[in-house]
Amino acid sequence: MTGSEVPPIDLPDLDVSAIEAIEGVEPVRSVRTPIRLDYRYVPGRAAVTYLEAMAEKRILGQRDPDTGHVFVPPRGVNPASGRVLDEFVELPDRGHVGSFCITNVPIPGRDDLSLPYASCWIFLDGADIGFLGLVAGCDPDEVRLGMRVAAKWKPDDELTASAENIRWWEPTGEPDMPLDEIRGGRGA
Amino acid sequence: MTEGELWAPLTLEYPFTRTTGPVIGAFLTGLREGVLCGIRRPDGSVLVPPVEYDPETAEPLAEMVPVADTGEVVTWTWTSEARDHQPWDRPFAWAMVKLDGADTPLLHAVLVDDPSQMRTGMRVRARWRDEREGHVRDIEGFVPEPPS
Amino acid sequence: MRPVAVVSTAQRQEPELSGLTEVELMAPLIEKARSAVGLTQADIGFTCSGSSDFLAGQAFSFVMTLDAVGPVPPIAESHVEMDGAWALYEAWVKLQIGEIDTALVYSYGKSSPGSIRDVLATQLDPYYVAPLWPDSWALGALQARVLLEGGVVSERRMAEIAARSQSHAAGNANAVRAGTPTVDDLLDTAFVADPLRPHDCAATADGGVAVVLAADDRAGDLSDRPAWIRGIDHRIDAHHFGVRDLVAAPSAALAARHAGLGSDRVDIAELHSPFTTSEHLLTDALGLDEAAVTINPSGGALAGDTLMASGLMRIAEVADRISAGTADRGVAHASSGPWLQQNLVCVMGAD
Numbered sequence: 001m002t003g004s005e006v007p008p009i010d011l012p013d014l015d016v017s018a019i020e021a022i023e024g025v026e027p028v029r030s031v032r033t034p035i036r037l038d039y040r041y042v043p044g045r046a047a048v049t050y051l052e053a054m055a056e057k058r059i060l061g062q063r064d065p066d067t068g069h070v071f072v073p074p075r076g077v078n079p080a081s082g083r084v085l086d087e088f089v090e091l092p093d094r095g096h097v098g099s100f101c102i103t104n105v106p107i108p109g110r111d112d113l114s115l116p117y118a119s120c121w122i123f124l125d126g127a128d129i130g131f132l133g134l135v136a137g138c139d140p141d142e143v144r145l146g147m148r149v150a151a152k153w154k155p156d157d158e159l160t161a162s163a164e165n166i167r168w169w170e171p172t173g174e175p176d177m178p179l180d181e182i183r184g185g186r187g188a
Numbered sequence: 189m190t191e192g193e194l195w196a197p198l199t200l201e202y203p204f205t206r207t208t209g210p211v212i213g214a215f216l217t218g219l220r221e222g223v224l225c226g227i228r229r230p231d232g233s234v235l236v237p238p239v240e241y242d243p244e245t246a247e248p249l250a251e252m253v254p255v256a257d258t259g260e261v262v263t264w265t266w267t268s269e270a271r272d273h274q275p276w277d278r279p280f281a282w283a284m285v286k287l288d289g290a291d292t293p294l295l296h297a298v299l300v301d302d303p304s305q306m307r308t309g310m311r312v313r314a315r316w317r318d319e320r321e322g323h324v325r326d327i328e329g330f331v332p333e334p335p336s
Numbered sequence: 337m338r339p340v341a342v343v344s345t346a347q348r349q350e351p352e353l354s355g356l357t358e359v360e361l362m363a364p365l366i367e368k369a370r371s372a373v374g375l376t377q378a379d380i381g382f383t384c385s386g387s388s389d390f391l392a393g394q395a396f397s398f399v400m401t402l403d404a405v406g407p408v409p410p411i412a413e414s415h416v417e418m419d420g421a422w423a424l425y426e427a428w429v430k431l432q433i434g435e436i437d438t439a440l441v442y443s444y445g446k447s448s449p450g451s452i453r454d455v456l457a458t459q460l461d462p463y464y465v466a467p468l469w470p471d472s473w474a475l476g477a478l479q480a481r482v483l484l485e486g487g488v489v490s491e492r493r494m495a496e497i498a499a500r501s502q503s504h505a506a507g508n509a510n511a512v513r514a515g516t517p518t519v520d521d522l523l524d525t526a527f528v529a530d531p532l533r534p535h536d537c538a539a540t541a542d543g544g545v546a547v548v549l550a551a552d553d554r555a556g557d558l559s560d561r562p563a564w565i566r567g568i569d570h571r572i573d574a575h576h577f578g579v580r581d582l583v584a585a586p587s588a589a590l591a592a593r594h595a596g597l598g599s600d601r602v603d604i605a606e607l608h609s610p611f612t613t614s615e616h617l618l619t620d621a622l623g624l625d626e627a628a629v630t631i632n633p634s635g636g637a638l639a640g641d642t643l644m645a646s647g648l649m650r651i652a653e654v655a656d657r658i659s660a661g662t663a664d665r666g667v668a669h670a671s672s673g674p675w676l677q678q679n680l681v682c683v684m685g686a687d
Contacts, residue, residue, distance in 0.1 A: 292578025
């Protein structure tokens with residue numbers, strides 16, 4: 001439908017003549033109605049196990065015994081089939097870049113990152129899905145598909161039960177993954 | 189919640205500014221100017237606060253009419269501790285108040301110290317804020333009106 | 337009308353389930369409901385859910401919960417920002433069209449991470465009402481006073497409703513408020529929102545429920561005793577507070593009539609009553625004879641109220657009793673909004 005075909009809204013003219021106080025004054029045209037809601041967010045059973053292991057610089061995923069697929073971070077189910085998972089597996093803190101983009105947008109609270117940085121889809125060795133991580137410690141121009149990376153952990157005395165323990169991912173210098181072995185965005 | 193449970197605060201904020209349209213705009217303009225008004229329905233009754241369309245039949249409404257800033261409590265309940273977002277910082281009564289000249293009640297607060305001062309049918313008068321912007325909070329609340 | 341039945345249900349409700357995500361809560365329930373009738377997701381024609389983003393604190397939060405269903409290969413699904421009873425209605429309509437024979441319906445709510453009474457305030461008129469943040473108990477109390485002072489209900493009657501709910505709930509593992517208080521004990525408690533006492537307000541809970549629907553012969557294949565949906569309808573009252581009739585539940589009465597509730601006796605009724613006063617109004621609006629109908633054999637929503645799931649739980653409670661043979665015909669009710677604004681009535685029966 002083009003604009004000319006939209007019928008006008010046929011409202012009768014508003015008659016405010018009985019209300020002297022609002023005649024000839026600047027009408028109110030908008031009103032501020034802010035909403036604020038506070039939550040106490042609890043991560044859930046699988047995520048708590050994952051985050052608590054993070055405090056020990058360990059990365060946990062969950063394995064589906066039917067398909068063999070390993071999911072990290074774990075969500076308690078195989079997100080494709082809905083199968084409930086309870087088997088945790090420990091994964092190495094290294095993998096490869098499956099996809100990336102060069103980002104020029106600063107992250108609030110991350111003054112330690114210089115722009116631009118690389119936002120990467122990282123596949124840990126042994127994992128069947130990727131997750132988002134930052135690659136730093138090299139020129140963003142060097143970031144490429146198949147590049148091998150490893151976690152850059154916070155100092156031990158700063159570790160908490162948080163995924164923020166991994167500051168970023170750094171190139172390991174190992175040979176790149178062959179192109180046909182890159183997981184890319186194909187998923188499990 | 190469990191002792192030692194891992195958790196994080198999460199706050200959602202929606203800083204909405206809503207356009208009013210002519211009818212709600214007229215009501216809020218009235219609040220800013222210290223008058224209350226409603227809108228006449230086809231059966232002659234007056235709906236307060238006013239809306240653009242009859243809430244039962246969807247007929248467009250157009251005739252704004254003034255109502256008094258005094259009226260009668262139709263029903264009420266006591267709040268001994270105001271919740272964070274509520275615009276009051278002391279105990280108060282929620283009430284449906286039918287203003288003189290209106291046929292429907294509106295929801296607001298009655299500002300008294302104690303529930304013993306509340307009763308259905310009591311007369312109340314709006315207490316206006318000194319600084320008004322065209323907002324339902326321009327009325328601080330209603331206060332008991334001494335019998336004339 | 338194409339015969340459609342509830343053939344399987346699974347539910348869980350607790351005072352607080354903050355240690356589980358919505359996915360972790362729902363995956364076992366969905367799996368239990370499907371596998372009880374030998375189905376996998378590949379056998380399900382349509383999947384529909386009900387939940388609230390404001391409760392979850394996340395936009396499009398229902399999408400994440402699809403992890404619990406298993407959406408691969410791609411499934412046909414939909415979602416309503418309403419109690420799951422309305423999701424069941426959508427699935428029922430889809431089954432009426434005739435292109436599918438089975439449907440999965442689920443809903444869930446976890447109000448414990450936030451403040452349910454504030455979340456509910458955000459559903460109100462955003463210009464005139466919501467900026468004052470009236471909480472749900474206060475609104476319930478405003479209606480209760482009209483009913484009490486108008487002689488429609490008494491405080492004793494309200495306490496009797498609460499005592500009945502709590503005593504029925506003693507046999508329900510998913511109830512969060514059960515016991516055997518006397519009416520005098522209940523009346524001896526302080527107001528939480530004058531004239532409402534604690535027992536007058538439904539016990540807030542976290543939980544979820546999953547239901548499998550099947551049509552025609554498929555229902556008989558999957559269940560020895562399907563709970564056939566004999567009639568279902570939902571209606572809404574006006575939004576403007578000023579025009580609401582606080583001493584009646586007109587949309588509930590109309591939904592009951594269109595669902596055919598009055599056409600035959602019912603053995604049981606499961607009512608989604610946010611307050612004891614709501615239950616009194618609903619009993620009247622649905623024309624239930626309390627001498628002949630067991631009201632809320634599970635304890636009802638007063639014994640455990642999970643926002644977004646309580647209505648579908650009521651349907652599950654009636655269906656379970658019909659399938660178990662402890663009832664032949666029953667009615668389930670779901671509601672939403674202040675002062676019983678929206679109401680759904682589902683009449684079910686055995687073969």
